[in-house]
Amino acid sequence: MPSTTPAPCAPDDVRRIACIGAGVIGGGWAAHFLARGYDVTAWDPAPDAEPKLRRLVAAAWPALERIGLAAGASPDRLTVAPTLAEAVADADFVQESAPEKLELKRSLLARLAAATRPGVVIASSTSGYPMTDMQTEAAGPDDAGRLVVGHPFNPPYLIPLVEVVGGERTDRAAVEWAARFYDLAGKSVITMDRELPGFIANRLQEALWREALHMVAAGEATVEDIDASITEGPGLRWAFMGPCLTFALAGGEGGMAHMLDHFGPSLKSPWTRLAAPELDPALRDAMVDGCAAAAGGRTYADLVAERDQGVIDVLRATGRLGGPR
Known part of the structure; x- marks a missing residue:
């Protein structure tokens, strides 16, 4: 317009x-x-x-x-x-x-x-x-x-x-x-050139979140397992290199093309369930209790301060910490 x-x-x-x-x-x-x-x-x-x-x-x-x-x-x-x-x-x-x-x-x-x-x-x-x-x-x-x-x-x-x-x-x-x-x-x-409910990043976050809820609901993983799987694994790469480029590196010198040719069939494997599970009281309690256990007695203020310092450290370490205007 x-x-x-x-x-x-x-x-x-x-x-x-x-x-x-x-x-x-x-x-x-x-x-x-x-x-x-x-x-x-x-x-x-x-x-x-x-x-x-x-x-x-x-x-x-x-x-x-x-x-x-x-x-x-x-x-x-x-x-x-x-x-x-x-x-x-x-x-x-x-x-x-x-x-x-x-x-x-x-x-x-x-x-x-x-x-x-x-x-x-x-x-x-x-x-x-x-x-x-x-x-x-x-x-x-x-x-x-x-x-x-x-x-x-x-x-x-x-x-x-x-x-x-x-x-x-x-x-x-x-x-x-x-x-x-x-x-x-x-x-x-x-x-963005066009509207999309949830925009880009929230849609990606939501897919991960729904799969996490499924795993907790099915007893396949704990809250602590799920968080550690990201903070000790792909999250370290995602902090400076997104999922697409990360996957491209998995293809070696052949890049994304080789990765898709090699791993493409796994897209049909049952590795994710994008439909949201029923958020029943049992699943809710499991998530709440799991997060309380993961907090390990740290207060909300403690966690906020830890998160803030962690983000600063990652931004500084990856050269993306913007200075004053």
Whole structure:
């Protein structure tokens, strides 16, 4: 779709970002943008949203300091607005991170488009809804045209990837603007040419997750076995080389062609079950109990700190740790 309303500023001129929704994802976005030197205004309807958000930013800040902060970056540049309208009044970009409920996303995105200055791009952190399904209540073409998906990974302040894609009513210029902005904001951007429920990475994660649930449900492996099979095996390769290139190396000098010719017949082997198993109480309890055992007495805060340091170490070791903008 051709652009009908120009953005009020270029991606490299963005100064203030509105983070709508201040939970784990929205708060993680706020921490990331603050660390990149932006002013951030947040809004969340929960009565205790502000103290929770400030605690999240404070907990993330040591990791962000180890990565390296942009000039002028400070948690003090965070403002929590009392209303949605005040949160977006001066925003150059809006990141929506409300709960994953379709009707809520539809109404909220319509409200944001009505309250935000004309042309300001509004991105949703949805984990899987196509923008076409979420932009149905936007009043006019100019409103719907600036709604895009900007799907991050948790925690957004450390995991580089963001998947960007528009809906049927989205201006292509808005998608390109968002992709350029995220790149300047220190993210690793995949700009998708077409919508796909769950996008790319979540569909791959979901396939692995469903097979893990099947193995636990059938008593074929424990939670600890499954996690170790990734962290001590292919996960070490996936941290710097994706599954396709990893498989290509399995073909030796013949590359992917030899790998497919040699291992192609195994695709018909019963190595995976992509249909989701029934998440009955027994399977749920097995997963919960298994994760508790794997935690080994470590608290949530302990695990978050360990994860954050681990991601930093992997990024640094593989030369992909971005510096301040």
